Amino acid sequence: MLFNSIDFAIFLPIVFLLYWFVFKKSLKQQNLLIVAASYVFYGWWDWRFLSLILFSTLVDFTVGQLLAREKKQSIRKLWLWTSIFVNLGFLGFFKYYNFFLENFITAFSFFGTEFQAQSLQIILPVGISFYTFQTLSYTIDVYKKKFAPTKDFIAFAAFVSFFPQLVAGPIERASNLLPQFYTPRVFNYSKATDGLRQILLGLFKKVVIADNCAIYANMIFNNSDDYSGSTLLIGALFFTFQIYGDFSGYSDIAIGTSRLFGFHLKQNFNFPYFSRDIAEFWRRWHISLSTWFRDYLYIPLGGSRGSLGKVIRNIFIIFIVSGFWHGANWTFIVWGALNALYFLPLLIAKKNRTHLDPIAAGKKWPSLKEVTFMGITFGLTVFAWIFFRAENISHALSILSEMASPTLFDFPRFASMKNALVTVILILFFLWIEWMGREREHAFETFGLTWKRVYRYAFYYFIILLILWFGGEEQQFIYFQF
Secondary structure, three states: OOOOOHHHHHHHHHHHHHHHHHOOOOHHHHHHHHHHHHHHHHHHHHHHHHHHHHHHHHHHHHHHHHHHHOOOHHHHHHHHHHHHHHHHHHHHHHHHHHHHHHHHHHHHHHOOOOOOOOOOOOOOOOOHHHHHHHHHHHHHHHHOOOOOOOOOHHHHHHHHHOHHHOOOOOOOOHHHHHHHHOOOOOOOHHHHHHHHHHHHHHHHHHHHHHHHHHHHHHHHHHOHHHOOHHHHHHHHHHHHHHHHHHHHHHHHHHHHHHHHOOOOOOOOOOOHHHOOOHHHHHHHOOHHHHHHHHHHHHHHHOOOOOOHHHHHHHHHHHHHHHHHHHOOOHHHHHHHHHHHHHHHHHHHOOOOOOOOOOOOOOOOOOOHHHHHHHHHHHHHHHHHHHHHHOOOHHHHHHHHHHHOOHHHHOOOOOOOHHHHHHHHHHHHHHHHHHHHOOOOOOOOOOOOOOOOHHHHHHHHHHHHHHHHHHOOOOOOOHHHHO
């Protein structure tokens, strides 16, 4: 079920009314309703894959109980690896089987040996990368005794399948989300209205920004041989705002929807395109995944401790694995490696934590130095996104080759350029909103709250009008494929 669909517009109010008016007095019934609603939400796409979520839930709940009772370290480690094997096994099969098979065959062919094997027509279950990491964090934390395992299976099932963030995050830790299922929720009007504002922002990002940028990004990338370097650069810029509007828009809707039900999810995007270096960008982009890899991969590998060689190794591992997490394609691995290369100079110079505060904090405008650093960081990010969006490595290199040619200075030309100008204006309007709200958790948190009510509501209705005006065919969220 898509957030930007009529189905969800009907589904959400029904669940909301049942949650607060029918099952208000029973916490267990509210949790059971969340589980049922989450399974309906996910099963709307393909009910057959509900068995995967249920099986993963059963395995990790059981492993948690066994870890709590077992004192022998070798046995505890065995149970932990059981959870890791089951979860990553499913993820690896559905997401990476054909990738490894095809590269295995290619490797044999390179050495003159023909190896015959048939790839499988595998459907990638939506959200498997997200809920797999969410359940893994539970068993790993229980194993490390950082978190006591729950004995409430319904609460645990609700934690695993919580519908607002089930399909594309944020990837929540058990230590943050699971205890919220034990605590009675009381409807909070101010939190609910803030949630509605964030949902509105998320829909604006998705429908008005991302979906419009997708038209031109797809047109240019899918026919890249026909365009000049300048047009290809325009296509890369459109994709840059498409992926941000799409993914952060999903997170905004997920977090806002959670607030309607009395839950608090962690911030997943913190205005990343205003970053002054790549380290700051990764503290602000897909925060739940970045911190997951930091805590469960980078730090166990040794983190920034040890020799320079080991630190460089750890940085490349975490970024390349992060890239591979996004999809079974060498383009994602190169994208991850590029970000590692961007990050290394900052780490070696010990400047990776220079910019911890928002840009131009407490000021209206940034300094020239901040604008320069922000522009360089944005340019590096756009360059890396070309590999992320390209069909394969050769496609990315052909695009970059054309962009490095004299045609980069040609006037860009592509179909529907006049309509594209409207999208550019919308992007500038969006950037203004983001800039004004950059010191908040989301751009609409306090935006316009000091205005007179008539102006504030006029602004909200204007945003709704834009969503309705540009909301045509339902477009799937980009990260559903990851």
